[in-house]
Amino acid sequence: MRVRVRRFERDGRRVVRPWTPPAHTALGDPERYGWLVGDRDGLTRLGALFAFAAASRRTIVHVPLRGGEPIEGCEGFVEQCGGRLDLLLLHHSSAFPVTRWPGLRRTLTGPGVPMTVRVDRERTARDARAWVERSHRRDFRDHLRPVTHARTLCLTGSRTAFAAAAVEFFAAADLGPRRKGAAKGHPVLVTCLTHILTPDDDPRRREIDISYKAHPGAFRAGR
Structure with missing residues (x-):
């Protein structure tokens, strides 16, 4: 699987964005x-x-999501959830403090350098299985750490934790269209990332559910 991205080199950091953000x-x-x-x-x-972030520990992956098109029937609920956020994916060895993200983000001007990166889904699946197998241990600590800063959800973690999250997104994309109500354009809950996030004893612990919703253009195109 190949993905087109834009690469930026700033202050010794490499930042990658999708060529076009998911609309x-x-x-x-x-x-x-x-x-x-x-x-x-x-x-x-x-x-x-997410799979690319798993395999690229020296790269910061920024996914702009705040400027996407309105999603029919979903915008009100997204606003109730606190409004739209971008995503920032950081390998835990990068030692990049998220408080520096707004300053770095301001320097990401221009078109960047076009790149095509290869994602190995089989390797990602193996890494995800390794994460699941270890996750049941009592001393397990390999989770994605979520921090919200500057209208961005920053997730910091290891190769296997990012791989586990990547597999959940692939599953949502594959299974979502087959769920009841999806063919009528309703958002349908498919999976979540909550079990991959840092455990929290607080009953208000962070959760991230993943839903599929076909946009109206998909129906007009007969997909």
């Missing part, structure tokens, strides 16, 4: 209730970008 995908702030809803293209590309 029909939105993420509500998990500080209230994290809800990520997208069409098949958006969910598949998110899976690929």
Whole structure:
């Protein structure tokens, strides 16, 4: 699987963005209730970008989602969840403090350098299985750490944790169109990232559910 991206080199950091952000995908702030809803293209590309983040520990992956098109029937609920956020994916070895993200983001001007990156879905699936197999251990600590800063959900974690998240996005893209109500254009809950996030004993712990919703253009195109 190949994905087109834009690469930026700033202050010794490499930042990658999708060539075009997913247009029909939105993420509500998990500080209230994290809800990520997208069409098949958006969910598949998110899976690929999470898989790329898993394999590229020296690269910061930024996925702009705030400027996407309104999602019919979903915008009100996304706003209730705290409004749209972008995504930032950071390998835990990068030692990049998220408080520096707004300053770095301001430097990402211009078109960037076009790149095509290859995503190995089989390797991603193996890494995800390794994460699941270890996740049942009592001393397991390999989770994605979520921090919301500057209208961006920053997720920091390991290769296997990002791979586990990538597999959930691929599953949502594959299974979503077959769920009851999906063919009528309704958003349908498919899976979540909550079990991959840092555990929290607080009953208000962060959750991120993933829903599929076909955009109206998909029906007009007969897909």
